[in-house]
Amino acid sequence: MTRKYSNMNQHDALYKVARAYPGGLDALAARMQVSVNVLRNKLAPGIESHYPSFEELSQIVELCREAGVKDALLPLHALLGRHGMAAFIVPEPDHISDDDLSQTVCRVMSQVGGVAEAVSAALLDGVITNDEADLIEREFQGALTALGEWRARLRAHHRREDKLNNEKRELIKK
Structure with a gap:
């Protein structure tokens, strides 16, 4: 059975965005200079013993955004939505x-x-x-x-x- 990831769940959204990075989790882990297995464990929604830090979340969003990953900011929106807040992009x-x-x-x-x-x-x-x-x-x-x-x-x-x-x-x- 294929898992359906929710855009409104910050863990699902981060996993989904990270997997969409060009070259997948392998390439993203290399850019972040971490083991792909560690990154996969931190991002996989079913593994509850590992979580990304705030810095890792920020780095993943930043790298995905730079790489042009569609909806790279989705994990941030989902996190804020969980706490009853919303954000928008402030144009330079x-x-x-x-x-x-x-x-x-x-x-x-x-x-x-x-x-x-x-x-x-x-x-x-x-x-x-x-x-x-x-x-x-x-x-x-x-x-x-x-x-x-x-x-x-x-x-x-x-x-x-x-x-x-x-x-x-x-x-x-x-």
């Missing part, structure tokens, strides 16, 4: 474009619509399955990321406006 200031803020608002509303659609579809039969819960969680993460991007764009816009206003004030003083 260099990666915030000057596109129209109204376009960002449209993206946010589209993402929120995706959440509503996933919830609505899940509730049609009155039961939210594990797969539906995972999809809803993924949609929420997308919406939170869009909100985080909107926030960053608004802050960047404000900083630019503030800088221009300060420059104008300096010119007027002269």
Whole structure:
């Protein structure tokens, strides 16, 4: 029987992401400079005597993200979700474009619509399955990321406006 891994369980999510590293657990263990057997034991959901440390979790997420592993941040989202928290990616200031803020608002509303659609579809039969819960969680993460991007764009816009206003004030003083 094949085990179904949950995106909402931080142990399952970490194992799933680590296995998706290019070259699998063997390559990831080599990058981390640990034995593949030790890494496998720390990540395997059925082995309760070994767990990754916070540093190892962070390193796995970082290496998987650098390698372009899809959903590399999923273990962090699952861990935060377990504790009733959520996170979003904060865009680097260099990666915030000057596109129209109204376009960002449209993206946010589209993402929120995706959440509503996933919830609505899940509730049609009155039961939210594990797969539906995972999809809803993924949609929420997308919406939170869009909100985080909107926030960053608004802050960047404000900083630019503030800088221009300060420059104008300096010119007027002269």
